[in-house]
Amino acid sequence: MDCIFCQIVAGEIPADILYQDEEVIAFRDINPVAPTHLLIIPKKHIPSLAHLSEAESSLIGDMVNIANQLAKREGISESGYRLAISCGEQGGQEVPHLHLHLLGGRKLSNELG
Ligand code: 5GP
Ligand code: ZN
Numbered sequence: 001m002d003c004i005f006c007q008i009v010a011g012e013i014p015a016d017i018l019y020q021d022e023e024v025i026a027f028r029d030i031n032p033v034a035p036t037h038l039l040i041i042p043k044k045h046i047p048s049l050a051h052l053s054e055a056e057s058s059l060i061g062d063m064v065n066i067a068n069q070l071a072k073r074e075g076i077s078e079s080g081y082r083l084a085i086s087c088g089e090q091g092g093q094e095v096p097h098l099h100l101h102l103l104g105g106r107k108l109s110n111e112l113g
Contacts (some may be wrong), residue, residue, distance in 0.1 A: 001045070005097035009043045018073075023059060024066055026102075035105025036074045036081070040067050046098040049087040060100075067102045076104035 001007070008015045008027060015027040018038065029037040040063045046052055052060070064083060071077045081104030086093040 003045055003095075003097050005039075005041050005095055005099065006045050009041075018070060019066055024062055026066055026070055029101070034103045034108065036071075036076055036102065038067070038070055038074075038102040040070070040100040040102060042098055047096045048093055048098055049085055052098065063100045067100055070102060071104060074102075074104065080104060082108050 001010075004013065007013045008017075009025055015030075017025060017027045019026040019040075020043075023043055024040060025043055026038055026040040029039050042056075042059050042063070044056075046056065046059075067083050068077075071081050081102060084101045084103065085099070086101075
């Protein structure tokens with residue numbers, strides 16, 4: 001498996017892991033664009049949102065709950081933050097393993113696209 005996020009899940013390449021359970025793992029983005037920039041991903045290899053089955057969709061709620069907890073831990077719960085999922089080429093997705101960005105710690109752009 002040459003997926004970089006699967007390799008992080010397997011412990012084959014290092015990452016600054018902040019949380020994990022049976023289904024989900026969260027770690028710091030290697031190239032942060034904000035003071036807090038975390039990635040919350042399913043351990044299972046799901047290539048993108050477009051590949052998420054209905055049966056798997058509760059994962060997204062779990063990922064959002066974990067992101068909210070991590071935002072508290074990072075001290076940005078009150079100041080505010082953004083959760084973002086890119087999907088596919090035109091959605092700006094670069095790593096083909098579903099991931100939720102948690103961004104905060106500075107005033108983010110109001111532009112979404
Ligand atoms: P995307 O553009 O696909 O939504 O986001 C992919 C994110 O993964 C980028 O923000 C990028 O910096 C991050 N990333 C890519 N490779 C690695 C890696 O090996 N380790 C970590 N921690 N983050 C990575
Ligand atoms: Zn993967």
